[in-house]
Amino acid sequence: MICLLSNQIVEEIGPRMLEMLIIGNIIHCINFSEVQLIQNGYVLVKNGKIAEIGSSLPNQTEGSIVIHLTNSQILIPGxxxxxxxxxxxxxxxxxxxxxxxxxxxxxxxxxxxxxxxxxxxxxxxxxxxxxxxxxxxxxxxxxxxxxxxxxxxxxxxxxxxxxxxxxxxxxxxxxxxxxxxxxxxxxxxxxxxxxxxxxxxxxxxxxxxxxxxxxxxxxxxxxxxxxxxxxxxxxxxxxxxxxxxxxxxxxxxxxxxxxxxxxxxxxxxxxxxxxxxxxxxxxxxxxxxxxxxxxxxxxxxxxxxxxxxxxxxxxxxxxxxxxxxxxxxxxxxxxxxxxxxxxxxxxxxxx
Known part of the structure; x- marks a missing residue:
């Protein structure tokens, strides 16, 4: 998944990042024919891979990157x-x-x-x-x-x-x-x-x-x-x-x-x-x-x-x-x- 943000954030979600939590409106493709909108949801990324997608925020690891999307931003599948x-x-x-x-x-x-x-x-x-x-x-x-x-x-x-x-x-x-x-x-x-x-x-x-x-x-x-x-x-x-x-x-x-x-x-x-x-x-x-x-x-x-x-x-x-x-x-x-x-x-x- 990726959001169309700044180049700085794009680099932050590169392969060297250990854990990142993105909070905001999420478009989630369940399969090729079913799309789900999760309002005020989250995506948790660990070691460069999506670990969780949901609506109730998980526990955060100390030192993890947290990105809050604005109301005008949305996270979509890559x-x-x-x-x-x-x-x-x-x-x-x-x-x-x-x-x-x-x-x-x-x-x-x-x-x-x-x-x-x-x-x-x-x-x-x-x-x-x-x-x-x-x-x-x-x-x-x-x-x-x-x-x-x-x-x-x-x-x-x-x-x-x-x-x-x-x-x-x-x-x-x-x-x-x-x-x-x-x-x-x-x-x-x-x-x-x-x-x-x-x-x-x-x-x-x-x-x-x-x-x-x-x-x-x-x-x-x-x-x-x-x-x-x-x-x-x-x-x-x-x-x-x-x-x-x-x-x-x-x-x-x-x-x-x-x-x-x-x-x-x-x-x-x-x-x-x-x-x-x-x-x-x-x-x-x-x-x-x-x-x-x-x-x-x-x-x-x-x-x-x-x-x-x-x-x-x-x-x-x-x-x-x-x-x-x-x-x-x-x-x-x-x-x-x-x-x-x-x-x-x-x-x-x-x-």
Missing amino acids: LIDTHIHAPQYPNVGLGSDKTLLDWLLTYTYPTEAKYKDLVYSNTVYSALVRKTIAYGTTTACYFGSLFRESTLILTDAIIKYGQRALVGKINMILLAPDNYIESREKSISETRQFISDIKSKQNELILPVITPRFALSVDTDLMLQLAKIAKEEDVHIQSHISENIDEINSVQEQYKTDYATAYDNGGMLTNKTIMAHGIHLTDAELKLFKERGTSLSHCPASNTFLKSGLCDIRRIQKYEINVGLGTDVSGGASPSIIDAMRADLLQLLMP
Whole structure:
């Protein structure tokens, strides 16, 4: 849980705090369909975990932090960003003059190539993690950069500030500039090493995730090798699908099949896979998603910012596909998942 308070309080509720009592109005999610409002209630946190939620104040330990919310404040469950590109944070708000593929080449790849500089990586990633936590994001599914060492710095920032996250070093062997691309062999070896590096940190809040950028950045052989690693290491997979019409046409030309089947032939569609966007998925592709248990990250702000289209979530949910919400920074112009909610609401209200 988190309340949208000051950065000072956000840091006080970090992992180093031993015991904290928050008193005030509490929104408590009992399950996915039942929400409870506890007026003048409390949340007791011990050693970084919620120990109690209730209405009658518990005994306090000497030296514990006590925070009294004002009448205008409310404590809510932590927010989850299911799709965010950490290295794109400096580009927030840039690129409305482009569509996806041109946007990648003009703005995104040149920025992400800078993350070979580990000092720069630390500066940006520390700022981003602090910002997302201040916006209420307690769990995030991050795309890192192509560089393993840089993405480990992102992981260290996440650990430092106490966020829960899936973190992936991207895989990209095709359709990228010469200074921001890797060989097939390095893509596999660095992915294996990255997973080992994350697991060696022994932090229960951080999980590695296999992260091919999108189908045009890889091929079937590389996807099959990544799928093998995912199965061996029991880790998640994340990527993009069916975001932009030109992208979809290019995928069909490269793979001679539809987007979802291209991924499925590479072993990428599993019950531990999160695919972002899915704006233009066909009924057949949605049926395949359901069969594989694959989830979708809906990124409404990004979909409109890059003029990719509007995603019909009600249609997708008819296939009983799990759908989460993502900011897709910097395709989305804000790292606030609440802003993503607002973008989605505006689209629902459109005629």
